[in-house]
Amino acid sequence: MTEPLLQMTGITKAFGGVPALAEGNLSILAGEVHSVVGQNGAGKSTLIKILTGVYRRDGGTVRWQGREVDLRSPREAQAAGIATIYQELTLVPQRTVIENIVLGYEPKTRFGMIDWKAAEARTRAVLDRFGIDIDPHRPLGSFPTAIQQLVAIGRAASMEAKLLIMDEPTSSLDEREVGVLFGVIRALKAQGTSVLYISHFLDEIFDVCDGVTTLRDGRTVGSARVAELTKLDLIALMLGRSAEDIRRAGMTELAGSARAAGGETVLAAEGLTTGRRLRHLDLTLRAGEIVGLAGLLGSGRTEAARALFGMDRPTGGALRMGGKAVSLSNPRAAIAAGLAFLTEDRKTEGIIPDLSVRENLTLALLPRLSRMGVVDEARERRIVEGFIKAIGIKAAHMDQPIRELSGGNQQKVLLGRWLAIEPKLLILDEPTRGVDVGAKREIQAIIRQRVEQGCAVLLISSEFEELIEGAHDIVVMQDGRTTTRLSNPGVTEDQLIHAMAAGGAA
Amino acid sequence: MTRLDPRLAGLLVALAALLVLNVAITPNFLNMQTLAVNASQVATIAIVAVGMTLVIASGGIDLSVGSVMAVAGALAPMIFLSGWAVANPGLGLVASIVLPLLAAAACGLFNGVLIAHLGVQPIIATLIFFISGRGIAQVLTNGQLQTFTNPDFTWLGTGRILGLPVQGWIALAVTVVIALVVRRTIYGRYLLSVGGNERASVLAGAPVARVKIATYVIAATLAGLAGLIVVAQNSASDAARIGQLMELDAIAAAVVGGAALSGGRAPILGTLLGAIFIQLMGYTLIANGISDEMTLIVTAAIIAVAVWLQRGRRV
Incomplete structure (x- = not known):
């Protein structure tokens, strides 16, 4: 077997005497998509920051392309061929796509001026390579986040990066855009570029990654081919428990909520409208009940929450609390009325x-x-x-x-x-996004406890499991309208997906 | 609170070092007169800088403080020199302090409403009054220098309590009160949260507009107070000169004291120490025969160092 592209062995790092990393190992093959998973505090980000030159390691070795190296700054890492695509984009939104692609590496004419013809040619080559069909003369900021992200990836790839690090790249993408991104990742892989793919969404790892390294408490506790693992195995490894225990406990802590009998209606929206993104919201929220709000990105879920919490002014429809019409003109008024909104x-x-x-x-x-x-x-x-x-x-x-x-x-x-x-009503927008598995279960348990005490909850989530196992009812939105209400128990993932995609009754 | 902010500790050490240096090299440093001179010179800057620190903590800036000083300073003699005040000296004195402060507060209200309700950038909104305020003050006084003798009023700028100038005590009291307001009141908490993350504050129910308006009103009122002190000190009111460049001195004191222009921090005690440090540094240089021009350069260097020490604070 040939030597891996990257081999980090026995990496240690402490901050002010507190060890963040006790035994970090990471090995990535050429042309492989690899992920590092672990709970928050497992040492994941420390390991990656050492790789990208942000932190200096205390001990251990880093071998890159077969040679021992010491990357002392992000610039050195970049020069060595390790490029990072950050969650927060670091490009210049006001400038054109071309300017962004060549930024810092502009082709020059003989007279030392920027050669815009060559720059455009290079940009078009990059865009073509990933099948991104956009006008490169337009400002980058005029495109959706997903396109901007792809441009950032294209830019990194055009700089001959051997390893691309993507940190939560899908956090602001919708389903279709995630598909495009995965296509790009596969294209990179086919060209022999390695990708280190960091994500809290385990499903994505199973979709796109070849290998996965698991960290726990500052140590690498496992490294395996994704094909040989189940999702449960991976979660068990991250948590340091056996897969069997978790299976018995149920995957989601929200499960087990019993519906409070005869809960009063806390808040009801009748045909609430705030604009193009929220056209018609029908929603009844009762004490002691979790209502899930499902829908693809852009279906109006977040806009629904904003309307209920007084952040967007309604242009039509009614909002009732305790049978009386109310108008919540700002979050302060919503809070005074007993609403809470975890964004x-x-x-x-x-x-x-x-x-x-x-x-x-x-x-x-x-x-x-x-x-x-x-x-x-x-x-x-x-x-x-x-x-x-x-x-x-x-x-x-x-x-x-x-x-x-x-x-x-x-x-x-x-x-x-x-x-x-x-609060009488707790609106939760993706309450467990970006948090580790352990904290996620704790947060879900806390929410369940509050519901048992009589709080109404509106749970917005893009995780089917969280909705199906956690919510009493699931309201589905499409194109800014509520279309379907599914009642638990008995909702299946297929039903939900069908409702989200088709808009009709499942 | 239990643990001393490292930046404040650093400033204290620098201040102590400067004092030791002065004891060693400056002739006649250790006497009451030196203390009184420095205290009376630094007091107005400190008072304005404390207000400026609040504004900076809210994520804004207030360029109008010097002009507000001029307005308040122009109004006071007009009031106590009026026929009515001469006939009612007691009431006249109160009116000549309260009305200018109210006028100053109204200027702050103007700034605050522009910024909080109309969304004008603080630097632009306060620039309006920076320019027009001094003009208004000069129109009020017909551009004339107003001189007067009014021992009751001039006590504000020339009186002594326990051997120290009255304005020094006022500055100290302002610092203590505002520090307590920041630390203990709901306004103080909202101020830091609005400056630290305005969007999140709105969503948590903070009355952002009211907090900002209150902040500019407090800053302007304190500037008005400083304007009265300057006039009292000189027994004269010159609308063209009162509070000139004060906005920059105040910002400098706040920055040296540890305020971050990005907002969210209000080190009031630090601001007082910053003002004292800049004052004492200037005094040290001048008392040791170094020119005014040189003093300006050194002051600038101190500000540069203070900013450098703050770099990279946000992780």
């Missing part, structure tokens, strides 16, 4: 990075924590202490800035922010 985008709509865990957790509760404008800090500390214990937030202390926490723990703090106001 999908933790970073830009959730956390206040520099504020502490405590201050983040009580942000929505502040009006009730204050008298004469002064925050009752003693009471605040007691409440936060209670939540840290109850929902298992792992932080050094409650005054630690939230930005220092892992994604899963940040999400728990944000969930705590909403639970603290004891």
Whole structure:
């Protein structure tokens, strides 16, 4: 067998004496699509940042193309042929596709000017190679995120990268765009380029990856061919449990919620409209009930949540609470009416990075924590202490800035922010996206507990399992309209997919 | 709170070093007069800078503070020199302090509404008053220098309490009160959250517009107070000169004190220390025979160092 393209062995790294990586091993073959999985805090991102030159390793060896190397900066890694496509795009949206593709590597004419003819030719070659049919003279920012991402990948590939690292590349793509991306990944593979594919969606790993390396507690605990694994095997390996235990417990912690008998209607939307993206929303949410909201990306799920929470002004239809028509003109009014909304985008709509865990957790509760404008800090500390214990937030202390926490723990703090106001209706937009398997199960268990206590939940999710096993009813949206309501138990994945795709009754 | 912010600690160390240096090299440094001179010079900058720190924490900037000082400073003598105030000296004195402060607050309200409700960029919104405010002050006074003798009013700028200038005490009180407001009140919490992540704050129910407006009103009111002190100190009001370049001094003090222009941090105590540090550095150079021009260059260098120390804070 030939030597792998990349071989990282026995990598160690500690931050301020705390080991983040105790024994990191990673081996990637030429022309292979490989994934690294692990819970948050398993050392995944540390290992990758060492590979890309962001961090220096404390120990271990890195062999690249058969030679021992020491990549001291992202620039050195790039020069060696390791390119990274970040979650947040790092291109220039105002400039054209051509300018972005050649940025920093512009072809020059004899007089030292940029050779735009050559630049365009190079751009067209890149686009053709991946079957992207767009006008390269238009600004990059005028294209959908998916196209921008493909351009970033094309740019990296055009720089003769041997290994492309993609970090959660599908987080903002819809189904069809994911298909295009996977096509590109397969094309790269066929050309002998290796891809390191990082994703929280295990299904994607099974779709597109050849090999997978599992990290747990700073150690590589397994590396296998994907074809030889089941999804359960992989989850078991990540969690350090046996596959059998997990099978018995059920894959999703939301399962087991019993419907509260005769729950009152908390909120009802009747033909609610806010514009092109939300044309007709019919929805009844009852106390003690989880209603799942399903639909493809762009079907209006998030817009539905925004309309209910007073973020978009309705142009038609009605919203009723307790039988009376209400108008929630902004989130503040929605919160006062007993609504809570855990947004999908933790970073830009959730956390206040520099504020502490405590201050983040009580942000929505502040009006009730204050008298004469002064925050009752003693009471605040007691409440936060209670939540840290109850929902298992792992932080050094409650005054630690939230930005220092892992994604899963940040999400728990944000969930705590909403639970603290004891909402009548909790709207959850992809509550477990981007969090590790362990935190995901904990978050689902907390939600179930609240529902048993009589909270109504609207659960927006693109994970079929989470919806089918967690929701009492599933409302399906298509093109900005609610089309179908499926009642559990008994909903199958096939029914759901059919409803989402066809819009008719399953 | 229990743990000292490392940047604040750094500033304290730098300040201590500067004091030790002065004790060693500056003649007659350790006497009450030196303290009084420095305190009276730094007080107005500190008062304005504390307000500026709030604005910066909200993610904004306020260029209008110097002009607001001029407006308040022009109004005060007009009020206590009026026939009515001469007839009612007690009420007249109160009015000559309260009305200019209200006028200053109204300027802040104007800034705040432009920024919070009309979405004008803070630097542009406050530039409007930066330009027009001084003009208004000069129109009010017909461009004349107003001189006066009013011992009650001038006490604000020349009086002493326990041997220290009144304005020094005012600056200290303003710092303490605003620091407590930031730390203990719901307004303070919302301020940091709005500056740290405005979108998330809206979604968590923070009254973003009200918080921003309140912030500009506080900053302008403090600027008005500083304007009154300057006029009291000089027993004269020159609308063309009061508070000139104050916006830049205030921003410098806030930045040296650890405020981040990206918002979300309001180190009020740091701002006071920053203002004192810049003042003392200037005093040190001048007292040791280094020219004014050189002092400006050194001050700029300190700001550069302060900004450099803040680089890479956000991970």
